[in-house]
Amino acid sequence: MMKKNHSRSERIFRALLRAFPFDFRWKHGREMEQMFRQRRKEEERQGGAMGTLKLWWETLADIARTAPREHLEILAQDVGFALRLMRKNLGFTAVAVLTLALGIGANTAIFSVVNAVLLRPLPFADEDRLVRLYDLSHREGGEGVRVGHSQRNFFTIREQAQSFESVAAQAYQVLSLTLDEGPGRVVCIGVSESWLETLGVQPIRGRGFSPNEEKAGSDSRVVLVSYGFWQRRLGGDPAPVGRTIVLDGQSHTIIGVMPRGFNYPYGSEMWRPRVFDPTNGRSHMLNAQARLKPGVTRQQAQAELDIISQRLEREYPETNRGYTLLLRATRDSLVDNNQTVILLLLVAVGFVLVIACANVANLLLARSVMRQKEFAVRAALGASRFRQLRQLLTESILLSLVGGALGVLFAHWVVRFLVALLPRRMSDIMDEVHIDTTVLVFSLLVAFAVGALVGLVPAFRVSRFNLQELLKEGGRSGAGSGGHRLLSALVVGEIALALVLLTGAGLMVQNLYRLQNSDLGFSTENLVSMQIAFPEATYADPSARIIFVQQALERVRALPGITGAGVINIFPFTDGNRLAGFALEGQPEDPDRAPMVNHRVVSPGYFGMMKVPLVRGRWFTERDSSNSQPVVLVSESMARRYWPGEDPVGKRVRVVPSEAGAPWLTVVGVVGDVVQPRLGDDIEETWYVPYAQSLEPGTSWTVMEIYLAVRTAIDPAVAVDSVKRAIWQVDKTLPVYDVISGASFYAETISPKRVSTILGVCFSALGLFMAVLGIYGVASYAVSQRTHEIGIRMALGAQPGHILRWILRQGILLVLLGVAIGLAGAVALTRFMSSLLSEVEATDPVTFAGVAFLLAAVALLACYLPARRATKVDPMVALRCE
């Protein structure tokens, strides 16, 4: 019994000894056990149970105090040694550290975007219970298009749905903000009752809306402002609450400041109460969200919405037929536009990192072969295998940590570059992208993992070295066939990954190139566009808007250097759209199956200025006014589709469902097709109605935001100020914003694509560069290892050509294998890119072939250089090397 007890406590003690480093244990473990055993006997003799307890207490405290110290001592030794080694081989260190810095830095940068956009919690309480609500329009067929709610649908859900704790809606509005430097524009969100409660947010300063203010709507004259607005536009005023600002000419009181990072929905700066109309079943303009009751699942809530939507359709067939209700998790609704591209970039940088790792592992492996003697000597001096492994790992992790630190700096720079590339609109979100603790922890972990990974490859090889063999072998060291196989495998992997990266980037470049060079149907040269928003307070009357547009265009056209000006409701370089269902005269009208066209409202002179060709008929003129016959211009594609083989001029069409008897519009001409690049291939057919006629009730919707576009004979950027001044001469309260000119059209409109393409190209270039470096390194190494063999072959009469082919053959084999694997990988992976590619197939054979050729050529060049060097080997020198 006693004996058993003893052996148990000794076993425990032996287990505790594992806290010490292996070498320490190996050297002193047995003595320590002896000592413990002896003391235990002694204590048992003297103090019994209390003594044993005391002994354990002292022993545990002793181990806890001394074991870390032993580890630290070894670590300090290893780090010191590693640092000396790094200093001694500065070239090696620089290459390894830079390679790792690029790999880790690229990952840190993209991860910081992932962190900000996909991972960071939304600024809402209990976001799991938060859902977005939509009307789902089935009018265009397919799976349906998500649109906003009609106001009546929103109120119906709010009254009838039992699944929700609360339901709230908001509508987007652009207001003019009077500032010292001229009228500015601010995105203000009109919110329904209990909006803040539904989202689960509270102002950080001041208060939310009171029930009375919510009932009064915009008449309450109170606003909440975003943190960014407070900081930027109010200069971080220490007392923002209670300040008044002038919006649309009316003074409003700031009652609170929202938390930092809260810009919901997307880029908002200001919120105020708004009253919605429960009887309006038409325009689908409301964005609504709801908070699920605890325990209610999204599926249950959706099932309830389905019932409500059937009820709505029965009750209001003319407005609700063809619509159902849909619910999605708020997070999904916020990220789905960016998710694919960000995840793809993450995969791309992951590949870059793997290539970087392979390269550094290659370097370390080659170096470990050179250091075989050093390891053998150490082992002979008593360093255990474990101790050697530990030292090698310390070296590689140190390299990787230094690389990681540099990488974080690099990432910081990349993120700034990214933010600068993006249009201002998107930098709101990018403001949130920075290197925070989460990102730093990520980078640290990556650096650690990378260090351990690249260190393990040579470490395991070292630990397999046969000591005696090595010491006997004398000076000549060789990696042996195992080492070569490992090097070759790493190179093949690198080539394959680089090929996948290049293919992805190649597809993106092709896509962007075709996008930029596609014929848009108009000229972008010397073109400037800017947006103008009419405040509802002063421009509720349509004639006020018509008069403003006429006067503004007159003044702008009179400016020197301006060759044309026009106004349109949706400029081709935006992603907005407005569709209209219509009917042809003489054909049955079915509101459910009415064909759709892009609805555009333009001023006279717009087409001439844009250089859109007139195919037949006539342009709009100033005579097409609210008093004259309603007219319409149709695009060529619309003419082709609805009047095939006929002349559409003189035909009549009208909007359906015909609210209050929409008038018939007479087609007066056909114009060329205009491409709106960001809309993709939705609907090509477009009609245009004159601005002066569009504002009549019943004809269409009111147009409160317009684009003014001008063509200049001078530098467009120079013309902008005079154009703005001309507008403000007509009305000095109007906000003019989003000025885009000339070459920056593409930059602004397709910049998310452009940015991801630039990044894709950078990453794949990095991947290619590193892979080629890897191949070059391995080929050079192989040649240097075989100098002796080459010497013998040449001494035996081999021609330089033979040697060259012999070495190249081995390189070609690796390259081809890598290319084959890479092509297979690319075919598998580019499928995930197809949603990003509008202009090119994801399996575009030209891209695949081109990229494979490019990579193979560069890789072969990397093999050729060392091979050629091999042919210069002097047989005598090579043999004397012995």
Add this chain to the structure above:
Amino acid sequence: MRKSQRDPNSLLPLTPAGFHILLALADGEKHGYAVMQEVAKRSQGKVRLGPGTLYGSIKRMLSEGLIEESDERPDPEMDDERRRYYRLTEFGQRVAEAEAERLAGLVDAARAKMLLRHLKPA
């Protein structure tokens, strides 16, 4: 050889554990447990060197050249297990002397300041 040329003062002051160990080995070689016992006895049980402290110090003193391993043999007073014995090197001896002198100097200073009234001079 090189060790004997080193200045013993470069290692001063020693850690309390280190000096205790040197002291214990001053009158002949001992194994670890015996060192621990002697230290405990001399300090009336106040200083109990735990295994980690003892062998951590031994490891460092070995590498400093203060002590060396003599041989491994059973201790007739204990059991039949083989034990590793340690002894002072010449350098260790000089370091121990230097440390003792340093401490003696401190004690003299304390005495001069009348801090040791209740202790008789040696």
